[in-house]
Amino acid sequence: MRRRFWIAFGALLCIFLSGPSRAADANRFYRDAVKLYEKGDYDQALKSFLKVMRLDPSNAEAREYMLRCSQKIVETRLGGEAAETSQKEIEAEKAMEKVAPEAPPALSEEYLAPIKPVEPVPAAPAAAVPGGPSAAGAQSAVAAEVREEAARNPSNARDLLTERGALTDDLRRRFLGRGNVVDVVQAGGRLEVTFYLNRIFLPLSDDLRPESFSVLNDVRDLILSHPRRTVSFTSVDNVSPAVRNTMADLSVRRTNVVFSYVMRAVFGVPPTAQ
Amino acid sequence: MDVTITGQAKDEIPITKPAPSAEVPFDQIAGLSREGQTDRVLTGPIEHMSGGEQMSLLQVDSRQTFVGLPVRVPSAPFIRMEIAPGLSGVRWDLQVLDQDDRSLKAAEGTTLPKYVVEWDGFENGVFRLRAGPSYTPVLALTDDRKRVQRTFGEPVRFSALQYVQDGVFHIEFDNSRLFERGRPDLTPDMAALLTASVDSLRRRAGRPIRVVVFSSPGAPAPLVQKRLDVLKVFFKNALVVEDDMISFAVSPPADRGDVTEITTAEK
Numbered sequence: 073m074r075r076r077f078w079i080a081f082g083a084l085l086c087i088f089l090s091g092p093s094r095a096a097d098a099n100r101f102y103r104d105a106v107k108l109y110e111k112g113d114y115d116q117a118l119k120s121f122l123k124v125m126r127l128d129p130s131n132a133e134a135r136e137y138m139l140r141c142s143q144k145i146v147e148t149r150l151g152g153e154a155a156e157t158s159q160k161e162i163e164a165e166k167a168m169e170k171v172a173p174e175a176p177p178a179l180s181e182e183y184l185a186p187i188k189p190v191e192p193v194p195a196a197p198a199a200a201v202p203g204g205p206s207a208a209g210a211q212s213a214v215a216a217e218v219r220e221e222a223a224r225n226p227s228n229a230r231d232l233l234t235e236r237g238a239l240t241d242d243l244r245r246r247f248l249g250r251g252n253v254v255d256v257v258q259a260g261g262r263l264e265v266t267f268y269l270n271r272i273f274l275p276l277s278d279d280l281r282p283e284s285f286s287v288l289n290d291v292r293d294l295i296l297s298h299p300r301r302t303v304s305f306t307s308v309d310n311v312s313p314a315v316r317n318t319m320a321d322l323s324v325r326r327t328n329v330v331f332s333y334v335m336r337a338v339f340g341v342p343p344t345a346q
Numbered sequence: 347m348d349v350t351i352t353g354q355a356k357d358e359i360p361i362t363k364p365a366p367s368a369e370v371p372f373d374q375i376a377g378l379s380r381e382g383q384t385d386r387v388l389t390g391p392i393e394h395m396s397g398g399e400q401m402s403l404l405q406v407d408s409r410q411t412f413v414g415l416p417v418r419v420p421s422a423p424f425i426r427m428e429i430a431p432g433l434s435g436v437r438w439d440l441q442v443l444d445q446d447d448r449s450l451k452a453a454e455g456t457t458l459p460k461y462v463v464e465w466d467g468f469e470n471g472v473f474r475l476r477a478g479p480s481y482t483p484v485l486a487l488t489d490d491r492k493r494v495q496r497t498f499g500e501p502v503r504f505s506a507l508q509y510v511q512d513g514v515f516h517i518e519f520d521n522s523r524l525f526e527r528g529r530p531d532l533t534p535d536m537a538a539l540l541t542a543s544v545d546s547l548r549r550r551a552g553r554p555i556r557v558v559v560f561s562s563p564g565a566p567a568p569l570v571q572k573r574l575d576v577l578k579v580f581f582k583n584a585l586v587v588e589d590d591m592i593s594f595a596v597s598p599p600a601d602r603g604d605v606t607e608i609t610t611a612e613k
Contacts, residue, residue, distance in 0.1 A: 275500045276426035276462060279418060282505035282523055285535040299398075314461045315428055329416045333538065336415065339401045 098127040102134055109137060114144040253287050256294060262302045265291055269309040269326040276315060278325040280333075288330065292337040305331060417538045419508040419517055419546065422466035424475055425452070427483045427499040429461060435487030435495065440465060442475075443482045450474045450481075458487070466509075473511050477504050477605050478520035506539045508546060510612045515550060517543045517608040521562070521573070524606055530572035532580065543608060544584045553611040555592040557581060562604035570596050577606065 105120030118141035124134040255266040272284045280288075295303055307330060309323040316322075392400055425442055439454040440463050452465045463485060467475040475481065483499035505523035509516050524536050532540065547555060557577055561570040578594050585592070 274420065274426075274502050276428060276464075277420070279420040280538075282503055282520075282535075285538060289534060312428060314431065318461045325416075332416045339398050 094127050098124050109141060114141045117141050254291055264304050266306045266308060267330050269307050272330060273326050278322065278329055288333055291334055295338050415538060415541055417542050419506050419539055419542050420504050421508050423464035424467045425465040425483050427463050427485055429458060429463060433487060434458060436490050437488040439486045441484045443484060445479045473509050476602055477507050477518045478603055513612050515610050515612040517546060519606040521604045521606055525573055530569060530576050532576060547585060547610060550610050555610045557594045557608050558597050559606045560597045560600050560604060563599050
């Protein structure tokens, strides 16, 4: 009976001590990492923040610092490579980096190593605390939570950068608000506009979708913004052979509608009787 | 001996048609259009105008003339769904789900059409579709073992639509698209569809027209009235119609939602 008591006591002590110890370690690493970051040693700071994240995956501040470190490393490396070039080229590369954040320089293997979830403390015997909540159950619940958190969040620096790149792309698409409905390429003195008819029109119809009018008006504004530019239109329709056989002139009618609408708008005739 | 010889001269006389002078002023040329038929009558040279402005003169924009814009107000069949190759069943049923997941009975049969199933929006003589909500077609195929296979079509939404019910021609606009949010002004995006609706009304000239703006629940009455006033100005400028042939009204919320409805006799 006494032996069982001491086993239970020992297990509880382990659980009690291990938590604060991990938290203390995390705090220590965090403070060190912040100091390194402030010194400008971003490589070491990132390593320390990764350690913090291993100990405390829910630490949002460490995650944010990690993100900043990755960004600083990318900027530093770009700056080093571009040191030999002119200032103008440096700015151009930074601008490119902003436009295409999905292609950062390679990071070391350590940064790319997945962040391992915290190992659960070995479970105490189920009978350790008679009548109380199961310590093993509590531990496994914590471990599951950690794993879930790790799965929810990116596991390494590359994932973080990839995620940021995807978010930027998504934002850009939303900002333009066009998706693949109309593709516009501006090159030199030419403007090439490609209309994707199956997304501009209602299904199997030559009636415009409600949202297509604003897109076509945008195209009109784009053409009018540089009136002396050569403009070429291309229409692409994606209909199945069966529909093409049934509605032979559907694509022709759609093309006629789109081109007529844009041309009327461009040549200054408002598409209204007002 | 006197000999008299008679003959006939057959000299060819060339007839020339000189090309008309290119320097004739425009006001001396009979125009293709007369006052009353177009909004503009040429009275002088146009060389000083830009290419775009000269092109715009070719556009007939009279209140009595069809605009000829290829954009149309969507009309039946409103719902079209392509049948994927290989689909078959002993019974097919095309349902249309609205955005509240309510099913509108659409069409059914035992012989599946070859390429496309479509629906004109009517059920038992009543038009069921509305301008504004989105609709998703669902094709359900039931085989001989009573197993049902469902295929979902692309969701569609109409900012305006036109249909004929009981001899009355209806054009319906979604107010959230027709007017700027919280304002009485017409949106530029709907200009083409409004023009198309005016064309439809011109084709039915001589019949009384009624324009009703239905208010949505909670919409301020002054705003609805202002919107109606904007439409009054628009239609009176766009159509040549006597005052007693066109009427305007504001209506409380109805089952067709927050729409503007234009009606006239079809025949």
